[in-house]
Amino acid sequence: MRERAERVSATGNSAESERGSAKRAGRAATGADGPATAAGGAGGARAESRLGMVRRARKINRALADVYYYAHPELDFENPFELLVATVLSAQTTDLRVNQTTPRLFAAYPTPEDMATADPAKLEEIIRPTGFFRSKAKALLGISVALRDRFGGEVPGRLEDLVSLPGVGRKTAHVVLGNAFGRPGITVDTHFQRLVRRWRWTEQKDPEKIEAEVAEIFPKKEWTMLSHRVIFHGRRICHSRKPACGACPIAHLCPSYGEGETDPEKAKKLLKYEMGGYPGQRLKPPADFPGKAAPPLGAA
Numbered sequence: 125m126r127e128r129a130e131r132v133s134a135t136g137n138s139a140e141s142e143r144g145s146a147k148r149a150g151r152a153a154t155g156a157d158g159p160a161t162a163a164g165g166a167g168g169a170r171a172e173s174r175l176g177m178v179r180r181a182r183k184i185n186r187a188l189a190d191v192y193y194y195a196h197p198e199l200d201f202e203n204p205f206e207l208l209v210a211t212v213l214s215a216q217t218t219d220l221r222v223n224q225t226t227p228r229l230f231a232a233y234p235t236p237e238d239m240a241t242a243d244p245a246k247l248e249e250i251i252r253p254t255g256f257f258r259s260k261a262k263a264l265l266g267i268s269v270a271l272r273d274r275f276g277g278e279v280p281g282r283l284e285d286l287v288s289l290p291g292v293g294r295k296t297a298h299v300v301l302g303n304a305f306g307r308p309g310i311t312v313d314t315h316f317q318r319l320v321r322r323w324r325w326t327e328q329k330d331p332e333k334i335e336a337e338v339a340e341i342f343p344k345k346e347w348t349m350l351s352h353r354v355i356f357h358g359r360r361i362c363h364s365r366k367p368a369c370g371a372c373p374i375a376h377l378c379p380s381y382g383e384g385e386t387d388p389e390k391a392k393k394l395l396k397y398e399m400g401g402y403p404g405q406r407l408k409p410p411a412d413f414p415g416k417a418a419p420p421l422g423a424a
């Protein structure tokens with residue numbers, strides 16, 4: 125049956141306009157449709173053109189937008205400073221553990237000026253549950269001093285300023301820009317890196333190169349929500365060691381189907397957070413979150 129020409133996608137783009145821009149993105153990296161880079165479809169061995177990959181990538185994004193219509197940053201924050209601090213604390217730990225730690229931290233040090241003059245030992249004690257607390261305390265003190273002295277106590281809204289803060293890299297900067305300033309950015313964390321390679325969107329391993337190649341596939345306005353959806357999928361279904369392929373809503377679009385558990389019943393048991401019937405990571409989730417709020421520190 126002929127596909128409806130003007131089907132409106134979950135991202136608000138018409139299928140027609142997406143086809144045109146998919147063709148442009150398909151040409152962008154190779155100058156033409158390019159050589160085949162991936163097997164096509166679930167378990168298939170058919171060669172796939174660059175244009176085919178771009179179309180498949182955009183279908184994955186639309187499917188994820190349907191499944192994770194409530195995708196959001198999983199750190200609790202009320203302002204750019206809190207998001208910056210929470211993102212720094214999220215290294216090497218879960219967003220849940222950060223969210224359980226920050227209420228006490230932000231009550232003690234609500235502004236960069238407050239945190240810049242914190243007693244290091246007290247700061248370390250408060251953030252201890254997030255791990256690596258000595259180096260994280262040092263980073264937070266350095267950032268707070270820089271914000272106070274160089275940016276008038278405000279978090280800057282430009283990438284070049286954010287990455288000039290001590291210990292702040294592109295990943296942290298994009299999280300802050302995308303979610304506190306509404307400036308589109310691609311967040312290449314460990315989940316994003318794993319999933320985009322499983323989907324053959326890129327073969328790159330360096331986060332900056334991954335960011336650049338994925339940016340060629342999607343319109344800029346999609347970048348922030350795309351990042352959330354991919355990370356949501358990585359945390360809930362497409363896990364590092366045991367992806368739940370048998371319970372995966374995009375299995376038909378994935379060249380790596382079968383890398384994990386394919387039995388639907390067994391796969392269902394691997395689902396995490398609200399997908400598995402458990403609480404999410406935020407203590408204060410957005411209103412449309414379909415799961416339960418996470419418990420405070422020590423409650424579970």
Ligand code: SF4
Pocket residue numbers: 322361362363367368369370372373374375378379380381382383384
């Ligand atoms: S869970 Fe399996 S089928 Fe789904 S995206 Fe991951 S590897 Fe692909």
